[in-house]
Amino acid sequence: MRVPKVIAGAGIETSEPASESSRTGVERVRQFIASTWIDALSLVVIGIVFVVPFIFILLTAAKPRAEAALFKFSWPSQFQLIENLRDVVTYGDNRMLLALWNSALLTVGSVTLIVLLSAMVAFVIQRRNDGVASAASTIMLAGLIIPPAVVPTIFLLQWLGLYKTLLGLIMVEVAFTVPFAILVLRAFMGSIPREIDESAIIDGASPLRVFFSIILPLLRPAIVTVIVVSAVGIYNDFAGPLYFLPGSENVTAQVTLFSFISQFGSQWNLLFADVVLITIPPLIMFMFFQRQLVSGLTAGAIKG
Amino acid sequence: MTNQGRPRTSLGTYPNWFYLPAALVFAVFFLVPTALAFYFSLTRWTLFDATFIGFENYLDFLGDPRLMSGLRNTIIYAVMTSGLKVVIALPLAVLLTSSIRLKGLFRGLIFFPVLVSTVAVGITFATLMQPSVGLINTALGAIGLPRPDWLGNPNLALYSVALVDVWKGVGIAMVIFIAGIMSIPPDYFEAARLEGGSWVKFRHVILPLSRNATFTVILLSFIGGLRTFDLIWAMTHGGPGFASDVLTSVIYKEYQAGFYGLSTAGNVVLFILVTIIVYPLMRFFSRRELEL
Numbered sequence: 001m002r003v004p005k006v007i008a009g010a011g012i013e014t015s016e017p018a019s020e021s022s023r024t025g026v027e028r029v030r031q032f033i034a035s036t037w038i039d040a041l042s043l044v045v046i047g048i049v050f051v052v053p054f055i056f057i058l059l060t061a062a063k064p065r066a067e068a069a070l071f072k073f074s075w076p077s078q079f080q081l082i083e084n085l086r087d088v089v090t091y092g093d094n095r096m097l098l099a100l101w102n103s104a105l106l107t108v109g110s111v112t113l114i115v116l117l118s119a120m121v122a123f124v125i126q127r128r129n130d131g132v133a134s135a136a137s138t139i140m141l142a143g144l145i146i147p148p149a150v151v152p153t154i155f156l157l158q159w160l161g162l163y164k165t166l167l168g169l170i171m172v173e174v175a176f177t178v179p180f181a182i183l184v185l186r187a188f189m190g191s192i193p194r195e196i197d198e199s200a201i202i203d204g205a206s207p208l209r210v211f212f213s214i215i216l217p218l219l220r221p222a223i224v225t226v227i228v229v230s231a232v233g234i235y236n237d238f239a240g241p242l243y244f245l246p247g248s249e250n251v252t253a254q255v256t257l258f259s260f261i262s263q264f265g266s267q268w269n270l271l272f273a274d275v276v277l278i279t280i281p282p283l284i285m286f287m288f289f290q291r292q293l294v295s296g297l298t299a300g301a302i303k304g
Numbered sequence: 305m306t307n308q309g310r311p312r313t314s315l316g317t318y319p320n321w322f323y324l325p326a327a328l329v330f331a332v333f334f335l336v337p338t339a340l341a342f343y344f345s346l347t348r349w350t351l352f353d354a355t356f357i358g359f360e361n362y363l364d365f366l367g368d369p370r371l372m373s374g375l376r377n378t379i380i381y382a383v384m385t386s387g388l389k390v391v392i393a394l395p396l397a398v399l400l401t402s403s404i405r406l407k408g409l410f411r412g413l414i415f416f417p418v419l420v421s422t423v424a425v426g427i428t429f430a431t432l433m434q435p436s437v438g439l440i441n442t443a444l445g446a447i448g449l450p451r452p453d454w455l456g457n458p459n460l461a462l463y464s465v466a467l468v469d470v471w472k473g474v475g476i477a478m479v480i481f482i483a484g485i486m487s488i489p490p491d492y493f494e495a496a497r498l499e500g501g502s503w504v505k506f507r508h509v510i511l512p513l514s515r516n517a518t519f520t521v522i523l524l525s526f527i528g529g530l531r532t533f534d535l536i537w538a539m540t541h542g543g544p545g546f547a548s549d550v551l552t553s554v555i556y557k558e559y560q561a562g563f564y565g566l567s568t569a570g571n572v573v574l575f576i577l578v579t580i581i582v583y584p585l586m587r588f589f590s591r592r593e594l595e596l
Contacts, residue, residue, distance in 0.1 A: 117326035124322040149341035175333035236421040282419040
């Protein structure tokens with residue numbers, strides 16, 4: 001039984017230990033080789049397809065200007081990533097800092113409203129399950145599918161005095177994202193037993209109180225999913241700011257990318273340094289929430 | 305809902321006004337503009353005044369080859385990206401739920417592009433796809449393969465962008481499939497193991513039982529594909545010429561040119577397209593789910 005142990009340790013058929021006794025040693029060695037081969041092949045293919053583009057970004061972002069314009073996948077003759085990042089940040093009167101600040105306000109403002117408004121709806125829609133709730137579900141589904149009407153939205157924002165304002169774009173992002181957030185939160189709401197609400201009501205708590213001090217904390221895992229997905233979506237949104245928040249003082253992180261293309265012309269090193277810079281926030285999100293995202297993101301949505 | 309005893313909580317515990325804040329924002333910033341779109345698409349519109357012109361915008365739309373190719377491209381793009389995402393993500397999910405080593409690393413690497421800015425991905429791949437010195441063609445040339453002009457060839461540009469869309473979005477499809485496969489009860493795998501090898505497991509257990517996951521992936525990527533804008537705009541601006549224009553880029557171009565009525569008509573066409581494709585798809589999928 002020594003051979004199987006080694007093989008199991010190497011990761012083959014670990015979930016099916018019962019099958020080991022029925023196989024000969026030669027078979028197992030053959031399988032070990034086959035599985036190692038698959039592992040190595042996966043590593044190479046996934047590495048080339050999913051890692052090389054990011055290495056290319058980093059290398060180009062670290063090059064001097066002329067060298068970056070050659071688009072070569074090569075080590076920079078002079079490694080100047082920090083200098084390039086600094087040039088991007090200070091370009092045009094610290095325009096990048098303004099853009100990051102605007103993006104931060106946009107993202108935090110929208111996500112806060114999305115979580116609060118969607119959780120309130122998810123709570124009631126899941127618990128009541130009456131005519132109003134099913135009507136709300138239908139409207140929500142429409143919001144999930146229907147593409148927003150661009151120019152009429154601009155018209156409306158202008159009429160409300162919110163066109164070219166951060167508040168206006170926040171409202172638009174909230175309206176576009178709330179259906180998705182309700183969907184995720186409602187699915188999770190089903191796993192919170194009704195008895196919890198009941199006992200709080202017996203204790204004399206008001207609906208608002210039940211919601212804020214009991215339901216909201218219990219929704220936490222689903223709220224994390226909503227926060228990550230909507231924060232990344234809104235931070236990365238390009239069309240929204242393009243249409244609803246034009247103007248140089250309103251610049252957001254994604255828009256700097258586009259203006260760098262036209263303004264810098266061939267300054268590819270700074271363009272890719274910009275890419276590196278604006279990828280840092282999602283990267284931090286990813287590192288914090290990787291496990292939850294990759295495993296639990298959709299668990300509720302599928303059975304939904 | 306069953307009425308298995310809700311003695312103490314009345315509906316008053318769940319007041320309807322909890323809908324109000326979300327409903328207000330959703331109605332004002334989404335429903336009202338959507339409703340307005342139907343009216344303004346029938347006008348010549350400057351944002352300040354609108355002249356009713358009947359269906360002229362729609363007739364312009366149908367008569368303009370540029371707009372019609374945008375319509376065709378939108379459908380091609382949505383079908384191609386959602387199809388490829390299923391075909392690539394399902395085997396990936398099977399691989400990454402097997403006993404392969406470095407599972408967590410692989411899942412993370414494939415998922416990460418989902419979180420990266422679409423515009424940044426577009427710019428990066430436009431560079432990698434540069435025909436003469438770009439990394440992709442340099443690599444293809446080195447192993448003696450043809451070196452296509454990915455974004456410069458009008459017959460290829462749309463497909464090249466769609467491939468990048470798949471690269472960026474396959475991670476989310478993979479995660480959905482992984483969740484689907486992991487929710488399959490282990491007994492089924494045990495039964496499949498007794499019946500035969502991994503093909504039986506894939507064909508008769510994973511494939512039928514991840515049907516819901518497949519529906520979810522197809523629906524999500526189809527809706528996303530029909531509404532795509534950022535990636536096309538970052539990579540080709542709808543070019544060369546209007547070879548890779550989709551409805552959303554046409555809508556933007558008409559808006560930029562000041563044809564607000566025409567732009568809004570494009571929006572309504574997209575609305576109708578999405579509804580007539582996605583609604584039956586959802587009905588079909590939910591019926592199949594019931595049969596299961």
